[in-house]
Every structure is written in C-alpha cells, then in structure tokens.
Amino acid sequence: MMNKKEILKLAKGFRGRAKNCIRIARERVEKALQYSYRDRRTKKRDMRSLWIQRVSAGTRQHNVHYGHFMHGLKKENIQLNRKVLSEISMHEPFSFKALVDISREAFPGNRHIYHRPRKVDMSSMDA
Amino acid sequence: MASTSSTLFSLCSSFSAHCKISPTPSLSKPLSFTKPNFASSFKLPQKLAFSSSPSLPQSATVPKVSEIDAPAVAEPAATQIVEVAKEDEPKREEIFAVVMVGGRQYIVIPGRFLYVQRLKGTNVNDKIALNKVLLVGTKTTTYIGKPVVTNAVVHAVVEEQGLNKKVIVFKYKKKKNYRRNIGHRQPNTRVRITGITGFENYPAVTLDSIAKSS
Numbered sequence: 001m002m003n004k005k006e007i008l009k010l011a012k013g014f015r016g017r018a019k020n021c022i023r024i025a026r027e028r029v030e031k032a033l034q035y036s037y038r039d040r041r042t043k044k045r046d047m048r049s050l051w052i053q054r055v056s057a058g059t060r061q062h063n064v065h066y067g068h069f070m071h072g073l074k075k076e077n078i079q080l081n082r083k084v085l086s087e088i089s090m091h092e093p094f095s096f097k098a099l100v101d102i103s104r105e106a107f108p109g110n111r112h113i114y115h116r117p118r119k120v121d122m123s124s125m126d127a
Numbered sequence: 128m129a130s131t132s133s134t135l136f137s138l139c140s141s142f143s144a145h146c147k148i149s150p151t152p153s154l155s156k157p158l159s160f161t162k163p164n165f166a167s168s169f170k171l172p173q174k175l176a177f178s179s180s181p182s183l184p185q186s187a188t189v190p191k192v193s194e195i196d197a198p199a200v201a202e203p204a205a206t207q208i209v210e211v212a213k214e215d216e217p218k219r220e221e222i223f224a225v226v227m228v229g230g231r232q233y234i235v236i237p238g239r240f241l242y243v244q245r246l247k248g249t250n251v252n253d254k255i256a257l258n259k260v261l262l263v264g265t266k267t268t269t270y271i272g273k274p275v276v277t278n279a280v281v282h283a284v285v286e287e288q289g290l291n292k293k294v295i296v297f298k299y300k301k302k303k304n305y306r307r308n309i310g311h312r313q314p315n316t317r318v319r320i321t322g323i324t325g326f327e328n329y330p331a332v333t334l335d336s337i338a339k340s341s
Contacts, residue, residue, distance in 0.1 A: 002308075030297065030299055030306075033295055033297035033299075034297060034299050036295070036297075037296060037297055037298065040294070076273055077273045077274050078261075078271060078272070078273055078274060079227075079261060079274040080225060080232065080261055080262060081232050083232065084225050084232045084233075084234060084261075084262075087234055088225075088234075088262075092223075092264055092269075094269065094334055094337050095262070095264045095269040095271075095332075097337050098269050098271060098332040098337055099271060101332075101337070102271065
C-alpha cells in the first residue's frame with residue numbers, strides 16, 4: 001500500500017470519489033484494511049456459529065438438541081469438528097442419522113423430548 | 128433431509144458443489160465448469176479452490192461438444208467425439224472420508240485435490256499416507272471412528288508446494304501516527320487424493336440398520 005497506484009487498485013468498487021480521488025481513497029482504503037484485519041478474526045467466530053446453527057437444525061429434525069448431541073459425541077470420543085458435522089448434516093443424511101443415534105445412546109437425557117406445541121396460523125380460520 | 132430413496136451419495140455433483148476441494152481437471156475438454164461455492168468464502172482457515180465437478184455436467188458437456196463439432200465435421204466423426212468425451216470422464220469411487228491434516232479436518236474424495244498446511248520434508252510427486260481418518264462413508268455404510276477409524280489410510284500425492292494468496296496485515300492507531308503495513312503469504316501444499324483404504328474391518332453402520340431404527 002505504498003504508492004497511489006496500489007491504493008487505487010485496492011479502492012476498486014468503492015462508492016463515489018473514494019474509488020477515483022487519491023486523498024479520499026487513501027482514507028477509505030486504510031479503513032477497509034483495518035476492517036479486514038478485524039474481520040479475519042470475526043470470520044472464524046461467525047463460521048463456527050453458522051456451523052452450530054446448521055448442526056442444530058439437523059439434529060432437531062431427529063428430535064435431539066444440539067447441546068445433547070455434542071455431549072453424546074464427546075462421551076463417545078468422536079472428534080469430528082463442527083465444520084465437518086455441518087457438511088455431513090447437509091449432504092450425508094444417513095451418516096448424520098448414524099451419528100445422532102450414537103449420541104442418543106450415549107446421553108440418556110435425549111430420551112425425554114418435549115415437543116413444543118407448534119403455532120398454528122389463525123389467518124385462514126373464520127372470524 | 129434427503130428422501131429415503133436417495134443414497135448417501137445423492138449427487139456427487141451436489142456434494143462437490145459444497146465440498147471445498149477441487150476436482151481433477153478434465154483432460155481433453157476445453158470447457159471448464161466452475162460452480163460458485165458459497166461456502167468457499169466461509170470456510171476458514173481452510174484455503175479453498177473453486178469446486179467444479181466434471182462428473183455433474185456429463186449430460187451438459189456432451190451436447191456442447193457435439194454442437195461445436197457437428198456443423199464443421201461429418202456426422203460419424205461427431206458421434207465419435209461424443210463417445211470420447213464420455214469415456215474421458217474418470218470413474219470416481221463413491222466414497223468419502225473425513226481426514227485430519229495440519230490440525231484441520233477435511234472431507235475428502237478420491238480424485239480431487241486439496242490445499243493443506245505446508246507439509247515439511249515432502250517433495251513434489253511424493254506419495255503420502257494420511258492416517259488420521261475420522262470417518263469413512265460409502266454408498267451403503269458409514270464407519271464412524273472413535274476417534275479414528277483403525278487402519279484406515281487415505282493415500283495422496285503431493286502436487287505442488289506453494290503459497291496462499293497475499294493477505295495485507297494493516298495495523299493502524301488513530302491520532303497516534305502508528306501505521307504498519309505487512310504482507311503475508313501462508314505456505315501451503317496442494318495434495319491430490321488417490322484412494323481410501325483399510326477401513327473394511329471396522330464396525331460399520333449400514334443403511335438398513337439406520338432405516339430400521341428410524
């Protein structure tokens with residue numbers, strides 16, 4: 001990020017004069033680089049959160065909560081990480097069901113599942 | 128959840144669409160298929176290449192090739208080209224494994240390549256055996272390792288030892304005249320997976336037993 005040419009190259013796609021005029025572009029590019037430094041760290045957090053959401057959705061289809069599922073896996077010493085678990089839950093449903101079954105046996109708390117009453121859409125009913 | 132009629136490998140293509148590893152570049156085809164991979168930008172710290180699946184558009188390539196060549200060439204030649212294009216598609220084993228390399232876990236299928244952390248002490252075209260196999264899945268059975276599937280080995284060949292794309296590390300403190308600009312390229316190794324073996328004698332979970340328990 002030394003000379004003007006490099007800064008303007010980094011400023012591609014910016015709004016207004018920030019992509020053309022060096023004085024404004026320099027500020028915006030500096031800010032962009034700061035954000036990228038910060039967000040390389042937050043990306044890891046966001047990704048993990050996404051994977052957990054996906055695994056949770058997958059296990060709830062089998063009536064198992066995410067926390068219980070992970071507890072069961074740790075008890076069984078299965079060391080698959082959340083990234084891979086989320087991929088398996090999306091594309092390999094039968095392998096995922098096998099994992100859920102293993103976890104269910106390892107963690108007895110899974111047996112008592114209370115199903116929340118589903119909300120019914122009232123708009124279709126007559127007044 | 129996929130329907131019960133779909134197999135573990137419901138689509139090699141759909142799997143590859145989300146899998147972060149790149150396929151074998153097809154030998155004779157000038158056309159390249161790249162699917163924008165939404166997860167590729169997400170998956171960290173894995174460095175990903177675009178995933179493209181030569182296996183998916185098998186039906187799509189064939190008409191393309193024939194369209195290009197048919198007007199210029201006589202019909203018997205066009206049919207020959209179509210057949211050659213079909214045969215060139217490598218038959219892929221329908222198996223996948225989860226392997227741990229460089230502190231990270233990857234889903235791996237034979238025939239594809241993968242960027243991993245730099246493996247010290249290896250050279251190009253070295254055969255590599257990856258031992259930490261956490262899960263192996265085929266069309267009908269899954270072998271879930273606790274934590275590792277014993278005696279399972281993923282064979283791979285080192286293709287290239289390069290560097291990742293440059294990342295600019297820019298540190299800045301406002302009003303204090305502090306600016307540091309550092310470029311960083313993480314060394315990586317590109318590795319092509321050739322096969323997955325050694326998992327047969329492990330207790331497996333089969334499709335029938337899952338269907339029964341559901």
